[in-house]
Amino acid sequence: MRVFVVNQDKKPLNTCHPAKARKLLSLGRAAVWRHYPFTIILKGKERPIVTTEHRIKIDPGSKTTGLAILNGNRVVFAANLIHHGDTIRKTISERRAVRRNRRHRQTRYRKCRFNRSQPKGWLAPSLMSRVNNILSWVKRLVAICPIRAISQELVRFDTQKLQNPEISGVEYQQGELWGYEVKEYLLEKWGRQCVYCGATDTQLEVEHIHPRSKGGSNRLSNLTIACRDCNLNKSNSKIKNFLSGKPDLLQRILKIAKVPLKDAAAVNATRWELYRQLQSLELPVEVGTGGRTKYNRTRLGLPKTHYWDAASVGESTPKNLRAAKVKPLTIKAMGRGNRQICTTNKHGFPIRHRTRCKTFYGFRTGDMVRAILPQGKFAGTHIGRLTVRKSGVFEMNTPKGKITPVRHKYCQLIQRNDGYMYSFVVDVQ
Numbered sequence: 001m002r003v004f005v006v007n008q009d010k011k012p013l014n015t016c017h018p019a020k021a022r023k024l025l026s027l028g029r030a031a032v033w034r035h036y037p038f039t040i041i042l043k044g045k046e047r048p049i050v051t052t053e054h055r056i057k058i059d060p061g062s063k064t065t066g067l068a069i070l071n072g073n074r075v076v077f078a079a080n081l082i083h084h085g086d087t088i089r090k091t092i093s094e095r096r097a098v099r100r101n102r103r104h105r106q107t108r109y110r111k112c113r114f115n116r117s118q119p120k121g122w123l124a125p126s127l128m129s130r131v132n133n134i135l136s137w138v139k140r141l142v143a144i145c146p147i148r149a150i151s152q153e154l155v156r157f158d159t160q161k162l163q164n165p166e167i168s169g170v171e172y173q174q175g176e177l178w179g180y181e182v183k184e185y186l187l188e189k190w191g192r193q194c195v196y197c198g199a200t201d202t203q204l205e206v207e208h209i210h211p212r213s214k215g216g217s218n219r220l221s222n223l224t225i226a227c228r229d230c231n232l233n234k235s236n237s238k239i240k241n242f243l244s245g246k247p248d249l250l251q252r253i254l255k256i257a258k259v260p261l262k263d264a265a266a267v268n269a270t271r272w273e274l275y276r277q278l279q280s281l282e283l284p285v286e287v288g289t290g291g292r293t294k295y296n297r298t299r300l301g302l303p304k305t306h307y308w309d310a311a312s313v314g315e316s317t318p319k320n321l322r323a324a325k326v327k328p329l330t331i332k333a334m335g336r337g338n339r340q341i342c343t344t345n346k347h348g349f350p351i352r353h354r355t356r357c358k359t360f361y362g363f364r365t366g367d368m369v370r371a372i373l374p375q376g377k378f379a380g381t382h383i384g385r386l387t388v389r390k391s392g393v394f395e396m397n398t399p400k401g402k403i404t405p406v407r408h409k410y411c412q413l414i415q416r417n418d419g420y421m422y423s424f425v426v427d428v429q
């Protein structure tokens with residue numbers, strides 16, 4: 001993994017090798033600027049250094065977003081950004097329940113409010129948080145890396161190229177870019193499951209409804225999605241024979257096959273909003289399709305992870321990628337706490353009140369710390385996110401799990417709370 005470098009004026013420079021960063025730090029010619037992602041700041045006036053154009057690539061997902069920065073064909077940074085939309089949705093509905101309860105008790109009559117519609121283009125807070133997470137990280141990375149371009153996966157498949165595909169007909173060929181676009185289209189059209197048995201978590205293949213050997217065409221209206229077993233079982237038999245015992249399913253398949261998928265079906269509101277927001281950064285934004293991402297990743301021989309998907313987004317993806325020694329950073333959105341003064345038990349009965357103070361012994365909840373525990377069950381060194389207590393006996397959230405008790409005197413601050421938790425453990429999908 002490369003180290004980010006900023007000069008004395010806090011302008012981003014090219015990344016450097018960790019060994020060079022260590023040397024600069026030990027010689028006193030640089031200081032640590034941030035730990036996550038690791039950034040150093042140069043001291044003194046350095047000669048003007050030429051920076052090269054870097055490109056940030058984004059694969060937005062509902063739970064996890066992949067991020068990758070490329071300098072030419074070298075991957076200099078990769079990260080999995082984990083969103084917390086579920087938590088937001090949960091807290092908002094809890095708040096709503098409490099509000100409803102409160103207004104049901106002894107309160108005066110409240111007249112219905114009339115002007116309560118959402119403005120156009122409004123996204124639910126849980127969805128907007130994803131956009132904001134990604135935008136926030138693009139801005140943070142632009143500040144420490146000479147990023148000059150953005151690539152974003154916007155749609156599942158190319159709607160322009162697939163215009164009226166049911167009518168005009170396409171030559172479907174597996175393994176080519178066109179084939180990947182077609183497959184993404186079919187996955188979307190048939191609901192990402194085997195049409196014959198409904199299997200979802202298996203390898204899905206493109207299947208000819210009317211078999212090729214019996215004169216079936218390669219048109220999209222003759223293609224569907226099936227699991228390997230069903231594909232082999234059906235083989236080259238006619239669909240009427242294969243589904244002779246299930247007339248309802250046969251009717252449904254033949255009906256769906258004829259109807260072209262509307263463009264809107266493949267467009268995701270969150271991704272469009274992200275695209276609009278990224279354009280406001282005044283960097284050129286290249287958009288790619290899910291089909292092309294998959295094609296590039298397969299061509300480059302990379303495993304299926306969010307950050308490798310991100311590195312494969314768009315037409316600008318280089319022919320070969322220098323992907324060795326990439327250690328992805330896991331960035332988990334944690335929010336910045338709440339303003340709740342009174343904590344209740346599950347029945348809504350108040351059990352404790354928040355202290356007026358947030359800082360205890362120099363630490364706040366959310367700080368990333370290194371704790372060196374001399375004894376006890378968790379003796380050893382741990383790096384994690386802190387939850388502070390007034391008593392000075394803290395808790396720590398690490399990739400291996402919760403560690404408690406952690407006394408404040410054993411904690412060393414690494415980075416202040418910035419709304420995210422960091423680790424180098426990859427266990428997200």
Ligand SMILES: [Zn+2]
Nearest residue numbers: 194197227230
């Ligand atoms: Zn099946």
